[in-house]
Amino acid sequence: MRYSDRSGGLSAAERARREALRFRAADMFAGGIKPPWAAQLLGITRKSAYEWYAVWLKGGKAALVSKGAAGAGCKLTADQVERLKAELDRGAAAHGWDDQRWTAARVATVIAERFHIHYTARGVAYLLQRLGWSFQVPVHHATKRDEEQIQHWKRWTWPALKERGRPGVPGSASPMSPARA
Structure with missing residues (x-):
């Protein structure tokens, strides 16, 4: 049996636990216990019990x-993964x-050029995630970053662009408020 999981699959311990559960169900089926009763005894869904029962009938x-x-x-x-890490560290x-x-x-382009292996963008995303690369946070600043220009912009340009809020007016937003009259 194969199980999928949104987070990338089950651990070896969880696969072994589920396999043992299926084997207990098979022993119950061999002893004449029907799938609904086995499901109740094992704490599994009836659907799983019936699926396991069908598989057990066909192949034991x-x-x-x-x-x-x-x-x-x-x-x-x-070895190729290590070489890819080195290529990524060199920078784009x-x-x-x-x-x-x-x-x-x-x-994906670098992998195709260096190793002659085709990866989809999604496959590369999974690979990078396994290698510990983040999609959200850049590791380095831009190469042409000018700190003085950034500080000047923050100090002089941004305050001039930033709009002031509405002036405070006493009263309520309700159309029935006497303050609006």
Whole structure:
């Protein structure tokens, strides 16, 4: 049996726990216990009990063995992953882009050029997440960042652009308020 999970799959311990639960259900089926009663005794849904029962009828207890973690796994070898990390640390500009932003599409291009392996943007996003890269927070500042110009803008330009709030008026927003008259 194979289970999916939104967070990327089940741990080995959780897969083993569920497999043991399926084996207990198979023993119950072999002893003549029907799926609804097995579901109640094991604390599982009737739907799961009936699915396991159908699998057990076709292939016995061996058909309920865990098939391991879902997914195809990483297409890159451990050595290639290390080389990719080194390429990413060099920065996007070192690979011909005009800034230092790594996007999933850019990383996919680097992987294709260096290792001749095709990754989708979503696949690259999963890979980068496993490598500990963040999608939200840039690691470095822009290469052309001018701190003096930024401070000047914050001190002089921003206050001039910032609108003042509405002047305070006594009363209420209600149309029936005597203050509006």
